[in-house]
Amino acid sequence: MGEQVVIRPARAEDAECCGEIAVQAWRPIFHAWREILGDSVWKRVYGDWELQKRSSVVCQLRDHTHLAAVSEREGEIVGFLTWRLDHDRQIGQISNNAVDPGCQGHGVGTAQIEWALDYFRSEGMRAARVLTGGDPGHAPARAMYEKAGFARALPCVEYFLEL
Template sequence: MAAHIREFQESDLSRVQDIAAAAWVPVFSSFQKLVGDAIFDLAFPQWEDEQRRLVGEACHGDNSLPAWVALDGGEIAGFITVELNHESGKGEISFNAVHPHFQNRGIGTHMYTFVLDWLKGQGMKVISVSTGGDPSHAPARRAYEKAGFTCAIPSVRYYLEI
């Protein structure tokens, strides 16, 4: 059974923030290994609180983005937000995650298919999504490729303690 997608509601906020925090633990653990403890502590202090805040702002508030949740068995299993520019015809998948307990069930693919169709219906001509090139982001890269994303621009972010 495919997940059910519905618009984000204010009452979803805490669960969506919990999903982001749980889903991104491997990412920030990878970052810590890649940059070392000293840089990690400087560059990503309280990363979980910061991600909760950013996701909260994206989903709810004065400048919120279009957002949806994916339900599996009535439980919120994932979420996705998008940005769109009607003048340029560019859309972007921004924050998105599936809770680790619900991963590998096709929920991410279902969310991407849903928002790609929605963005096309909004007149977008090109859609982008960004993710990391480190091993912790490999599942996201596979999911985006499965959804049809084929062009990628490699990127590197350097850190320096001063």
């Protein structure tokens, strides 16, 4: 990508931009799920995905700004990452994270995860966890986590049935 990407703690005013990146980044995943689940179940379960995804990311960035970071290139936000810390059990959990589709494939996603792992260590965390999909749409996410060092996984399956 050429220009340097800087990862920095988020600010509340970053929230709307990250909500938009989330919608753009997750669109191919939700569209692929429609093929897998069929129209009827997909519409019932994920028909409002865009609203849900945008509002969960915007709320997290705006209301829990200290649990989020953004990646900037030339002053423009190109990705974001959110997390939770369980101080009692010393576990850092990576939550929503995404990279603007126009900037994917250049290492930003992996750099964000590595940034979070360093931050978890600095906060005294002893383990990191993240939940992701086993579907083809999440192949880039799985590759990114493995590249960042996540080597142990518990696969799980979510079933759907139209009634």
